[in-house]
Amino acid sequence: MSDQPNRTPHHAPHHHAPDRRAGRRDPWAELPTMAPARPGPGPGPAPHRRPEVRRVAPSPLEPGAGRDPYRVYRVLREEFPLTHDPLLQAWVLSRYADVASALTDARFTHGHRPGDPPCAETHTDVDEAELRAVAERTAFVLARRIADRPRADLVADFCHWLPAGTVAAAVGVPYRDMMRLVRGRAASALAGQCTAQIAVREKALAGFLADVLTDPERTAALRDAPAGLVARAWTESLRREPPVQVVMRRTRGEIRVSGGTLPAGAPVALLIGAAGRDPERFRAPDRYDPFRDDLGQLTYGAGYCPAVTLAALEAEYALRALFQAMPRLRLADGFRPERAGVITRAPRSLMVLPGG
Numbered sequence: 001m002s003d004q005p006n007r008t009p010h011h012a013p014h015h016h017a018p019d020r021r022a023g024r025r026d027p028w029a030e031l032p033t034m035a036p037a038r039p040g041p042g043p044g045p046a047p048h049r050r051p052e053v054r055r056v057a058p059s060p061l062e063p064g065a066g067r068d069p070y071r072v073y074r075v076l077r078e079e080f081p082l083t084h085d086p087l088l089q090a091w092v093l094s095r096y097a098d099v100a101s102a103l104t105d106a107r108f109t110h111g112h113r114p115g116d117p118p119c120a121e122t123h124t125d126v127d128e129a130e131l132r133a134v135a136e137r138t139a140f141v142l143a144r145r146i147a148d149r150p151r152a153d154l155v156a157d158f159c160h161w162l163p164a165g166t167v168a169a170a171v172g173v174p175y176r177d178m179m180r181l182v183r184g185r186a187a188s189a190l191a192g193q194c195t196a197q198i199a200v201r202e203k204a205l206a207g208f209l210a211d212v213l214t215d216p217e218r219t220a221a222l223r224d225a226p227a228g229l230v231a232r233a234w235t236e237s238l239r240r241e242p243p244v245q246v247v248m249r250r251t252r253g254e255i256r257v258s259g260g261t262l263p264a265g266a267p268v269a270l271l272i273g274a275a276g277r278d279p280e281r282f283r284a285p286d287r288y289d290p291f292r293d294d295l296g297q298l299t300y301g302a303g304y305c306p307a308v309t310l311a312a313l314e315a316e317y318a319l320r321a322l323f324q325a326m327p328r329l330r331l332a333d334g335f336r337p338e339r340a341g342v343i344t345r346a347p348r349s350l351m352v353l354p355g356g
Contacts, residue, residue: 061087073274082259090267094274096281098257108249134169135313143321154350163201203243203346210337233290234315238297245273328356
């Protein structure tokens with residue numbers, strides 16, 4: 001029996017403990033760490049993957065969208081700047097740059113829109129001073145008619161009549177006959193195609209008065225405001241809540257837009273309401289701010305047109321007449337204007353207390 005210490009044979013252990021003897025290195029400690037191998041395609045079944053879900057572009061004509069079309073517009077601007085809407089049966093443009101360009105680009109056919117370039121060519125003999133006089137006179141007559149009422153609806157009792165009344169006065173129709181003769185088809189014969197765009201001016205005026213009266217501070221600021229500030233507030237209303245939300249055009253050929261290429265001969269829906277709240281064009285686009293330095297609107301064109309002039313004059317003299325006849329005018333208790341409509345949009349009613 002040997003008197004040497006008992007040594008464990010080197011082939012016995014299988015846990016590969018470190019060799020602590022001086023001068024020797026553990027070969028196992030020097031092996032690289034190996035990550036588990038990823039499963040390859042192999043003959044077995046492929047790993048399960050969730051199917052890709054493609055978002056479908058929303059439509060302004062979807063049920064319920066009319067309650068707040070601006071949520072739909074936001075998705076279209078950001079994710080679907082060019083899409084075909086089966087409900088509208090047209091391609092849809094929603095970004096400001098595309099919509100503004102299409103409204104004047106000769107490669108798009110042009111239906112009538114107040115202020116479009118052809119407007120100025122057909123209305124060269126309009127006396128603006130006379131338009132101002134008839135707008136002022138009609139507004140004050142209508143305001144005095146409702147001043148003594150305990151409660152009134154400005155849409156039915158004022159906005160519904162003022163645009164027709166200015167046209168009637170401009171062409172010499174007696175006030176008592178203005179609605180019978182001026183509204184509808186007779187309007188074009190009496191006053192020309194542009195001036196006869198009564199419905200648009202009516203909705204625009206209703207929306208403007210709703211914007212002014214909804215905020216008491218805004219009401220106070222505009223009660224005796226100069227014409228320049230009223231004009232800015234009017235423009236801001238047309239931008240933020242345009243009375244015309246959708247305008248239809250058709251392409252004359254293929255046209256490049258920000259989202260792709262429009263095919264030739266295709267109907268195109270221009271979303272005026274979406275363009276007016278494009279953050280690429282307007283800062284804080286959801287906020288009503290007549291003092292903004294990036295004012296702009298697409299409801300009426302930039303060219304001269306009697307409809308454009310009349311609409312602005314009606315807005316100015318509507319405020320002056322209403323506040324002069326009813327200095328304490330305010331919304332009825334608990335009433336908040338609600339706009340309705342998809343192609344055109346405006347408050348259906350505007351209940352007020354003439355005596356405050």
